[in-house]
Amino acid sequence: MARHATNARDAILDAAEDVVVELGARHLTLNEVAARAGKSRGGVLYHFADKEALLRGMLERRIAHISSMREKRRANLPDTPESEVTAFVLANLEGSKRQKRIASSVIAAAGHDPGLLCPARREYREFINRLVSGGLRAERAAVIVLAVEGLILSELLSLFHFDKAKRSGIIKEIISLTRDGTRE
Amino acid sequence: MARHATNARDAILDAAEDVVVELGARHLTLNEVAARAGKSRGGVLYHFADKEALLRGMLERRIAHISSMREKRRANLPDTPESEVTAFVLANLEGSKRQKRIASSVIAAAGHDPGLLCPARREYREFINRLVSGGLRAERAAVIVLAVEGLILSELLSLFHFDKAKRSGIIKEIISLTRDGTRE
């Protein structure tokens, strides 16, 4: 998906994610990004005024992407209590490559300036509130979102590695936490 | 606790953690660390041959610390099925300041070179295995550890902020996942 960006901007963002996933946040330099995007430093800086703008761009694109994926998934699911969680989990965890790309923007932004994470913060808070409005206990909602976040970040940092079968088992397990988590 | 290090080495490691927690991984420079530890760059480099050694030192100290905390907690708990999880959760999450210090070493190491995280990886794997040997389903064990990891990392990155009451509710919730998580 990310491989055939139609515009230069997306090509640069794709390249930036690649660098973080493959080499780590430390190596996210304008040089490396430009080389992978088939551009020069100057070319990159035309699209993103400075490195911070690039980081912001990475994060914003991912947030928007996850959000729209989640809504699309949600629309295709029946109106069971766990549909909201299922849509969220799938949007975030489906495909360990995409998942690492999501995490890459968070890690890179956090390393540069934790303040850049504000939009992500808001997104998570809103989603937890949505789950609680849907009848889930607040603690359970938080644990679900934290487990997803833990998996996203841990797999990028290679703190854990689960094979395909284990991964999908874990994803099912997270979704199943919805069932006995409603308020009485 | 960390505030009154008895030896220079620990004082430097404390300073390094402070920098990451307060300013972010990006600002973990020898200059900044030295200044906070009341030393010069040269003084720091006497104790840690290079920056990578400093990162390794941060991580190793935290791993050893958590491990010993967990064992101490474990020894003081009754032999119920959730004692192992309780000890793990408390060792990792008790005190949001300490928790941020744990995460700071992981984030800083990951930013520099993800390969540095090998010892942490091993630690987590062993602990999951221990839980599974204790009778927990593998997926449930993974979700518990992931939720803890998610909370640790998310709070350092300020992706979430929970007040004291919420936090302890969430911690209780994570521990409670042990109860209905055993193999039948």
Add this chain to the structure above:
DNA sequence: GTCTATATCAAGATAGAC
């Protein structure tokens, strides 16, 4: 829109004095 300079700066690391 993209490239090639180039200026500027900050970081890690070394060597040697104290």
Add this chain to the structure above:
DNA sequence: GTCTATCTTGATATAGAC
């Protein structure tokens, strides 16, 4: 064990040509 140079590198960002 700790400090003060100093060397070297590599990264951001600017300016101006194409």
